[in-house]
Amino acid sequence: MKNKTEIVNIFTRKTLGLTLVLSAAALAFAQEKAGVSGTIVNKKNQPVPYASVTFSNKTNKVLSDAVLTDEKGQYKLQLMPGDYDITVEAIDYKKNVVSKKIAAAGNIGALSIEAEPTSTADGKTNEIQGVVITAAATKPYKVELDKKTYDPSQDIVSKGGSLQDVLTNVPSVSVDTDGTVSMRGSTNVKFLINGKPSALLGIDDGANALQSIPADQIERIEVITNPSSKFEASGTSGILNIILKKSKKVGFNGSVVGSLGYFPRTSLNTNLSWRKNNWTWFVNGGGGYTENKTKNNSETTYHNIIFPEILANKQPNDVLEHQLQNSTSKTYNKNYNVSAGFVYDLSDKTSINLTGLVRTFEGDGDELLETYESFHRFFKDPSNPSGTAGTWQLLNPYGQRDSKSVFNNLAFQGDLGIDHKFDDNGQNLSVSLSLQRNRSNNNANILETNDLLPDVQDITRRHSVSKTIIGKADYELPLGEKSKLEAGYRLDVNDNTYDNFVSSTSNNPYIPNYNNNTDYREIFNAFYLQFKSKIGEKFAYQVGLRDELSNVKINYINQNPNDPVIDKTKNYNNLFPSVFLSYDISKN
Incomplete structure (x- = not known):
């Protein structure tokens, strides 16, 4: 167990000399x-x-x-x-x-406050040509036809926090104490980064991945509860599209945000950009460390104990008299991320962008549960085990459950894109290519000991690798002042490998010893076309159609000889129409 000096040393290494900045943040949040x-x-x-x-x-x-x-x-x-x-x-x-x-x-x-000399506040009436009110936006939430947009820059609470902290303040989104995100009561939420799946969000480490994305690197969050034809029809409860910042301010710009919590909980994030002539360079990076400790105690004493009737050929249940349980747990998590890239303006209407990022997080947990019990157990007469004769004896066993877990995740991603504006009226073409790789390891070891029972040990090992190629092309064409036509194509190539191992020394039939390997490959092609328009000032609509062609191949091998090998290939072609209607009842 690390002492306080070790914790301070860890924080000192992470902050890289910005002690004064973090101390100010700590004073504010304390x-x-x-x-x-x-x-x-x-x-x-x-x-x-x-x-x-x-x-x-x-x-x-x-x-x-x-x-x-x-x-x-x-x-x-x-x-x-x-x-x-x-x-x-x-x-x-x-x-x-x-x-x-x-x-x-x-x-x-x-x-x-004092009334203006020519105002109506003093009871006099004066005629004015008009009033212009300028104020900072008080609501970071914007409702559009097919989505809702949340701007975290106006949320003081999430400053210095992570994506998980931001999502706790987003309407229509819920985050529980374990970091699990849900929409409309379902945890089947699809996450996108800049409009596409990303290695930033991991494979099966969602809660930890959310903590590894700093809030200060998020430009906005799009909440899509009913996806239009532009998005894949994955059957989820909704889509959260995380748009990351890409500064285009002239000259050198940057920000450093740090936080320090009691547990401890520390973070340091930096956003830097430099723009000169046709070049814009940017670097975003950060890291964080969290540690949690918990201690629980419970004690139960049973009075007026009544022993059950002894029946032939049946062993009665134990009669509990006293139970004391002590549990202690400690977990820590570390995360680091860095992204860098550039935007080059080929002309006033065409630009090319390249971005690379690396994200890693790791942690471990240790929980010890100690149980002291006093209970009565009936021992039958050895000479007549099927009869009712015997005696009750008081037993005082000691047991403990020691659980240890370790996880780590490493992700790489590279993005290349070209954006072209055909005119100044909103006719745009965007083409992008993304290469991603994500590796995850999760290990757990549980050892249970008891004075009256043999030791039981459960071991779980899980290793997964995901490789993804995503190609996209999106075209927008305004038709007049109130209408717009959108069309696009998307290619996804996903190659996932899962290696699982579970071993248990117990006789529980639901936890057999097994070791399986699964290879899952999917090639996904999608085309979409959608049209949106307004009729008058209050009624708006959007209609669309999406065609998805999928080729899925799965290979499953279990070392258990009684479990058959699965090697199948499936092809799908599905059409998904969508309709959105909106009516503005009142501007007020």
Whole structure:
């Protein structure tokens, strides 16, 4: 078990000298938010409804927040303790800025704002030509015809976190304590990176893969609960398309975000880009370390014990009197990722891009469960084992279950793409090629010992390799101001290998000793065509058709001679129509 000094050393190596940055982040996150409320009134002490109240933290802008007052001029929000500049703005009123120190939860009282000399707030009526209101977007969620888009850059909670942290705040998406993602009550969710499957998300290590993608590298998340013809018809509960950042700002740009938690939980992520003339270069990288420890104790004592009736030819169950269980567990996870690439503008309308990435994560877990029991067991008379004579004896056995697990995952991916704009009206062609490889190892060892039973050991080994080639071509053609035609083609070549081994010394018939190897290969061709348009200002529709041709080959070999070898090839050709209808009931 690592001591505190070892944990500090691990963190020091990961942060690469950015101790001051992470210390500031740790100080910010270590504090609890306080519930703050108040009221906005005018000079006549009348409430001002729908006023904008902005709390700007003087030392850390990330901790700033804003809120609108309700119809009674009241507001509530959660803030970190600190010194704030409070800016109050409302139509027909002068802007007012005051400074306050937020030390604890509570009501900070009423803040007064003064009406403009020519406003209607003082009871006079004045005619104006128009009002333009400019404000920062308060909702990072946008609803479109066939998808919903979430912008994590406006989510302060996920700063310094991972993709898993971001998904906990995305509407229509649920993430449980184990990191399992579900949509509409189903965990059968399809993940895409930049519109296609990615080695970033692993094979069967979904929760750990989500933690290995930093939130600061995500531009937006597209939530697609009813996929259109543009996406594969995989029969999932929905699609989450993760769009990663690719900066095109002129000059050199970069950001470094770090976090430090108690368990410990540390992360450090960097986004760098450089643009000059027709070249844009970018490098994104980061890593994280998490460690969790748990300890549980339970004790049960049974009173007024009643012994069962002894029947001939039957052994009665043991009668439990006392049970004490102590469990301790410790897990750790490490993840690192780096991606680099460039975008080169061949002309004002054509660009080529190349990206390479490497992602790895690993971890282990150790859990020990100790059980102390006291129970009565009936021992029959050896001279008449089928009779009812015998005695009850008190036994005090000790048992333990020691579980150890180790996993690691390594992924590579290379992407090449060409984008061409035919005109400035939205007629575009995008062609891309992606090569991916993912390797995963999961090992588990469980040893159970008991004073009254023979030792039982279960060993599980799982090794998997996935190789993928994805080719895509997408074309968009606007037809007037309200319509658009889209067409495309996609090729997927997937080659997956799974090696499984399970061994158990128990007599449980549901855990036999077996060792199997599975090779799964799929060649997938898809064509799609879809049309979207609007009728008037409120009604919109989209219709599409997708044709999928699949060639699937599976080879399964089990070393158990009683299990037959499976070697089959299947071909499929399916059509998938789609229709989307939307009606905007009210702009308000």
